[in-house]
Amino acid sequence: MSEKSWATTAELEGILERITYHNPENGYTVARLQVRGQEDLVTVVGYFPHIQPGQTLKLWGSWKEHPQYGCQFSADRFQEAQPATLTGIEKYLGSGLIKGVGPATAKRIVQHFGLETLQVIEQQIGRLREVPGVGSYRVQRIEQAWQEQKSIKEVMLFLQSHGVSTTHAVKIFKTYGDAAIATVQRNPYQLAQDIWGIGFKTADQIAQNLGIPADSDARLQAGLSYALLTATEEGHCYLPIEALITQAAALLGLTDQAGIRERLRENARQLVRQDQIKAEKLPDGSAACYHPPLYVAEVGLADLLQQRLGSPLPVDRERVHHWLSRYTEQQGIQLSDQQYQAVLMAAQQPILILTGGPGTGKTTTTRTITALWRAMGKTVLQASPTGRAAQRLAEVTGQEAKTIHRLLEFDPRLMRFKRDLDNPLVTDAVVIDEVSMIDLVLAYHLFKGIPPQAQVLLVGDPDQLPSVGPGQVLRDWIVSGRIPSVHLTQVFRQAAQSQIVSNAHRINQGRMPQFGRDGAPRRAEHDCQFVEAIEPETVVQQIQTLITETLPAQMGADWDPLEQLQVLCPMNRGLVGANHLNTVLQALLNPPQPNRTQLERGKRLYREGDRVIQLRNNYDLGIFNGDLGRIGSIDLEEQQMHIDFGGRLVPYDFADLNELALAYAITIHRAQGSEYPVVILPIHTQHFPMLSRNLLYTGLTRAKQRAWLVGTSKAIAIAVRQVNAQRRYTHLAQRLQSARLLPQ
Numbered sequence: 227m228s229e230k231s232w233a234t235t236a237e238l239e240g241i242l243e244r245i246t247y248h249n250p251e252n253g254y255t256v257a258r259l260q261v262r263g264q265e266d267l268v269t270v271v272g273y274f275p276h277i278q279p280g281q282t283l284k285l286w287g288s289w290k291e292h293p294q295y296g297c298q299f300s301a302d303r304f305q306e307a308q309p310a311t312l313t314g315i316e317k318y319l320g321s322g323l324i325k326g327v328g329p330a331t332a333k334r335i336v337q338h339f340g341l342e343t344l345q346v347i348e349q350q351i352g353r354l355r356e357v358p359g360v361g362s363y364r365v366q367r368i369e370q371a372w373q374e375q376k377s378i379k380e381v382m383l384f385l386q387s388h389g390v391s392t393t394h395a396v397k398i399f400k401t402y403g404d405a406a407i408a409t410v411q412r413n414p415y416q417l418a419q420d421i422w423g424i425g426f427k428t429a430d431q432i433a434q435n436l437g438i439p440a441d442s443d444a445r446l447q448a449g450l451s452y453a454l455l456t457a458t459e460e461g462h463c464y465l466p467i468e469a470l471i472t473q474a475a476a477l478l479g480l481t482d483q484a485g486i487r488e489r490l491r492e493n494a495r496q497l498v499r500q501d502q503i504k505a506e507k508l509p510d511g512s513a514a515c516y517h518p519p520l521y522v523a524e525v526g527l528a529d530l531l532q533q534r535l536g537s538p539l540p541v542d543r544e545r546v547h548h549w550l551s552r553y554t555e556q557q558g559i560q561l562s563d564q565q566y567q568a569v570l571m572a573a574q575q576p577i578l579i580l581t582g583g584p585g586t587g588k589t590t591t592t593r594t595i596t597a598l599w600r601a602m603g604k605t606v607l608q609a610s611p612t613g614r615a616a617q618r619l620a621e622v623t624g625q626e627a628k629t630i631h632r633l634l635e636f637d638p639r640l641m642r643f644k645r646d647l648d649n650p651l652v653t654d655a656v657v658i659d660e661v662s663m664i665d666l667v668l669a670y671h672l673f674k675g676i677p678p679q680a681q682v683l684l685v686g687d688p689d690q691l692p693s694v695g696p697g698q699v700l701r702d703w704i705v706s707g708r709i710p711s712v713h714l715t716q717v718f719r720q721a722a723q724s725q726i727v728s729n730a731h732r733i734n735q736g737r738m739p740q741f742g743r744d745g746a747p748r749r750a751e752h753d754c755q756f757v758e759a760i761e762p763e764t765v766v767q768q769i770q771t772l773i774t775e776t777l778p779a780q781m782g783a784d785w786d787p788l789e790q791l792q793v794l795c796p797m798n799r800g801l802v803g804a805n806h807l808n809t810v811l812q813a814l815l816n817p818p819q820p821n822r823t824q825l826e827r828g829k830r831l832y833r834e835g836d837r838v839i840q841l842r843n844n845y846d847l848g849i850f851n852g853d854l855g856r857i858g859s860i861d862l863e864e865q866q867m868h869i870d871f872g873g874r875l876v877p878y879d880f881a882d883l884n885e886l887a888l889a890y891a892i893t894i895h896r897a898q899g900s901e902y903p904v905v906i907l908p909i910h911t912q913h914f915p916m917l918s919r920n921l922l923y924t925g926l927t928r929a930k931q932r933a934w935l936v937g938t939s940k941a942i943a944i945a946v947r948q949v950n951a952q953r954r955y956t957h958l959a960q961r962l963q964s965a966r967l968l969p970q
């Protein structure tokens with residue numbers, strides 16, 4: 227569409243009334259401006275990295291006639307001016323600029339001081355106390371925030387003029403303080419390494435704005451580091467050099483550039499020289515490229531395990547048999563041969579892996595082993611990778627269980643574990659549950675913290691999804707064949723009656739699950755059911771019907787979907803992904819109400835009463851990745867909300883809300899190690915990229931009382947067939963195999 231330009235340079239000043247459109251990628255904005263002396267709002271278009279309603283803007287540019295939208299001002303550059311009208315000042319003050327001043331307080335302040343408001347704040351801040359409802363404490367906070375604002379301003383101006391959003395600019399300022407500009411100018415790629423939430427893409431955008439050439443060494447090295455980081459986020463412990471080069475070239479958009487592979491190879495060598503990549507020769511002569519801490523962890527873990535793989539401990543087997551027969555009689559159980567074997571091995575082996583699917587008696591066997599160890603006079607410590615898994619371990623064993631981080635006394639200030647090689651735990655034995663969730667680095671720290679003479683029992687299910695972090699530690703341990711292990715296969719009668727359990731085993735064997743039809747073990751009620759829904763929209767509708775009609779009828783009077791139900795999705799994206807379902811379920815389970823405050827942040831909407839999940843470990847707040855809570859209150863004035871985590875009210879600044887997501891629906895990956903009374907599992911061909919046997923298996927086994935699958939049989943069949951979807955690059959098994967074996 228052609229535009230007619232009227233003048234080349236013109237000037238315009240006004241108050242930003244609202245933003246009609248803003249593209250966060252490139253800052254392109256369409257906004258409406260209130261200009262003195264003009265009755266109608268003026269439309270302004272241009273590239274504004276960040277502007278807020280209420281700001282007074284001075285703009286330079288030209289007037290244009292847009293064929294569809296009419297006359298508009300196209301701005302080439304702008305400057306923020308001090309607001310000059312009462313509404314402007316009020317909007318500016320109340321826009322969230324200053325903590326402690328929301329729209330209501332701003333109004334009161336401006337009513338009191340009129341056009342002099344900003345001058346008063348600047349020069350006689352104490353006078354704010356004249357405003358009804360503004361006490362000394364608040365004045366102090368406003369003063370502090372005003373000062374901070376001023377020093378931030380210069381940095382913000384610089385960053386914003388290079389396309390950085392306000393949220394990122396604040397984070398950059400918080401991280402580097404006054405050194406922010408210098409750091410960004412020196413190497414913008416540093417941001418991606420130092421600041422959570424800023425990735426290579428944002429850093430790269432800033433670099434481009436600063437004029438750093440697309441094929442500069444700094445950019446190539448950043449691309450290589452980022453490609454390696456992405457690979458570790460996908461679970462790999464290393465990347466073969468050729469794969470690293472291919473991925474870096476693609477990421478940098480330079481795949482077609484002549485000679486790029488050689489240049490990337492040279493830059494990779496440079497990173498090796500700077501100790502930013504650790505290279506190791508592979509059997510085929512090429513190099514494996516490790517992020518150095520992962521190399522240290524892989525080699526270190528293999529070494530520590532090797533030291534433990536000694537001869538069996540001298541144990542009086544007769545006494546163990548004797549104790550076991552008394553114990554099982556007391557408990558009214560009879561151990562299966564596999565279970566008996568596991569207990570005997572645990573008595574003698576320095577380290578034992580115990581695996582099995584649901585209902586195969588892992589818990590029963592673990593309980594017997596810890597009872598035996600205690601009877602032998604040993605002290606036993608128990609831990610799991612996540613808080614929820616630790617809580618469950620404590621419940622089923624009746625003994626204290628901690629998270630591995632707490633067991634090893636992680637110090638968040640120093641970001642290190644206090645229990646390590648020099649200061650190991652004081653114990654004779656350790657039980658670790660949900661081992662499939664342990665990644666390489668955690669496994670390494672774990673074995674540094676366990677004293678060499680202590681016996682270790684590792685319990686897990688290798689068919690669950692592998693750890694979120696790099697490695698497939700449990701599988702590698704088993705595959706290496708070096709660590710004594712027992713795999714329980716017999717499903718006990720009581721458990722086998724559950725279709726959740728029997729279907730989990732069917733899925734694991736590559737067979738389609740059965741839902742209350744031929745052949746499936748029958749129960750008065752079936753605990754695992756399926757609703758076929760072909761269209762994604764129907765899947766969403768059926769989930770709503772389950773929640774509003776079917777489940778209330780099935781579950782009876784105590785049914786509380788906000789507490790007992792978890793929707794588990796294969797992925798976040800798409801109509802039947804967790805993000806969209808959260809919006810739908812929020813409207814269904816926690817609809818707007820006059821007494822419920824809500825807050826909109828970009829595309830997200832938070833409402834009091836919402837079920838939320840923490841997305842990263844926050845040691846300051848003592849809240850960890852995966853913790854579930856409910857929004858207790860939202861305070862728009864203080865710009866803070868309180869989240870209720872199981873009775874503990876935790877304050878969140880609005881600025882930290884990117885750490886929280888709605889949790890009506892979460893991904894199956896996030897749900898690892900947790901269990902819920904009722905699970906609804908949408909499964910559709912829209913989820914195709916994620917569908918795999920261990921994903922479906924993990925999702926289904928999260929349900930303790932009832933599971934509902936909603937979607938297509940075709941998607942279930944795809945998932946059941948898709949084995950070991952992603953191979954992870956790791957060398958742990960080979961390192962263990964090549965380890966020198968001590969005499970047995």
Ligand SMILES: Nc1ncnc2c1ncn2[C@@H]1O[C@H](COP(=O)(O)OP(=O)(O)OP(=O)(O)O)[C@@H](O)[C@H]1O
Pocket residue numbers: 559560561562565582583584585586587588589590591718719720721
């Ligand atoms: N030797 C046994 N004889 C009879 N029943 C058993 C035996 N071992 C376990 N069970 C029963 O089988 C069921 C499953 O056992 P358990 O909870 O120990 O298995 P699990 O592998 O930990 O299961 P999940 O992974 O589902 O928690 C329980 O009801 C338990 O009482």
